[in-house]
Amino acid sequence: MMVTNESEARHLFGPLFEIEEQTAERLHARLASMADREGLLDVAYRTVDTPVGTLLLAATERGLVRVAYPNQDHDAALAQLAELVSARVLHAPARLDAVARQLEEYFAHRRRVFDVPVDLRLSRGFRQAVLAHLPHIPYGATESYTQVAAAAGSPRAVRAVGTACATNPVPIVVPCHRVVRADGSYGGYAGGAAVKQALLTLEAA
Amino acid sequence: MRPFERVVVEYGPMVLRVCRAVLGPDEAEDAWSETFLAALRAYPELAEDANVEAWLVTIAHRKAIDATRATARRPLVVESLPDRAARTRQPEDWDGDLWAALAALPTKQRIAVAYHYLAGLPYSEIAALTGGSTDAARRAAFDGIKTLRATYLAPARGGTDR
Structure with a gap:
């Protein structure tokens, strides 16, 4: 609900509208780690590129809760997690580091068994x-x-x-x-x- | 309810502008982080039809007051340390001439200007946050903008106005 003319605000506060990408990324990463520390990171997610396409990976504090293929619409998968698990969803790669690395090893023929905690709560x-x-x-x-x-x-x-x-x-x-x-x-x-x-x-x- | 990530992506820049305009370079990023952490905590209870901008600015306002009080409590010697001189700061950056002009405004005017022009809040909601009447909030923003036009836009930038 912008009641002011954005171009007017830009004219007056031009330099404030330029937010450096690295600043935005730094603040986001900091928020994700603060949220994790405070126990507020209910669903962490990231994407990972593989030979079968870009996969969405999401994890709760219990474990890996979702792997979505490109054809499964990542936005829809995140919306479903927000609905069924918690709306406290953040892009937070760190929690998915282990599974991302194991997937890379799997596709490189260097891994046969996945060794990460899995949260099957989306299935009953x-x-x-x-x-x-x-x-x-x-x-x-x-x-x-x-x-x-x-x-x-x-x-x-x-x-x-x-x-x-x-x-x-x-x-x-x-x-x-x-x-x-x-x-x-x-x-x-x-x-x-x-x-x-x-x-x-x-x-x- | 949509993923909180969407809220951060959509409103993060607006909240950072408000924090920068109200608090300046040293406090803005901490206030931004505190605002979104508190928002994340409360998010599941937020009404579906809530005005997210006003909700975030309300949280940011509380954090900004906290930050202002913390600064006021800090010993003077800390504030006088020349730690900022090391950074290269250009007049055309937001934390150059623009912040100098904003910082010179009375707090009430700076807040009214930021919440109205950067967050898009109507004066009635600004008044609800800061206390006082809607007219007083409108007048504060008007006076603030008038001063900014004179101190920031007019003199040095004459021909190079963006």
Whole structure:
């Protein structure tokens, strides 16, 4: 609600309107670390460039809560976190440093298992049980939706396994890409079929 | 409720301008940080239809008062240290001639000018923050701007006005 003419203000206070980028960045970084220290950084996020596109990474104080592919609309993912977890969301890369580094190692064939705390609160009930099972599928291996349903304790819930994988809030780190159709075809994937194929090809190499 | 990050990106520059104009180079950044930290703390309780600009300026105003009091309490010897002489400061930078002109204004005028022209607050809301009447806030801003035009815009900048 600007009641004054902005050009008038600019005329009078011109130099005040020039805020150096490094000043803005310094202040933002300081706010993020103060917030973290005060226990107010409910959701920290950053992006990371990978061979399968720019990923959004978000973490609560409990652990990694969201990995979003470019086609999943990062703004929408952040809005969802604000709605479902907390509106205290800040761009704060430090909390995501470990997972960013491990992803880099994963794509460089130097890591097979992710070792970061994961917060599965965006998933519930049977879906969460499915996600809890997925890290037990070894690197380079796959299981069918039917096998995963049995492992998660509901052999007939094959379709629900598909839904759990499709709505996996932390793909790659929780490896839903290792769940494929019984006939060996890839099946769907949140990041797109091509990304699923790329991940399985990477792990097979 | 949208992510707080969006609030920082959208209103961070405005709050920094207000803090700079009211407090000057030495206090502005601390006041900015304190303002947004307090805002982050209170954010989940903010009404969906709240005027975010006015809300932030209200918080900044409280922080600015705190900062002003802290400065007043500080021993004089600290204020007289020539720590700022080392920095290269150009007249055309905000903390050169413009801040000198703003600093020369009475506090009430400086606050009215900053909140109205830099934050876009109507005089009624400025009056609610600072006490006094809407007319008094309008008059303070008017007098402040008049002085600034004379002391900052008019003399040295004659032909090079931006």
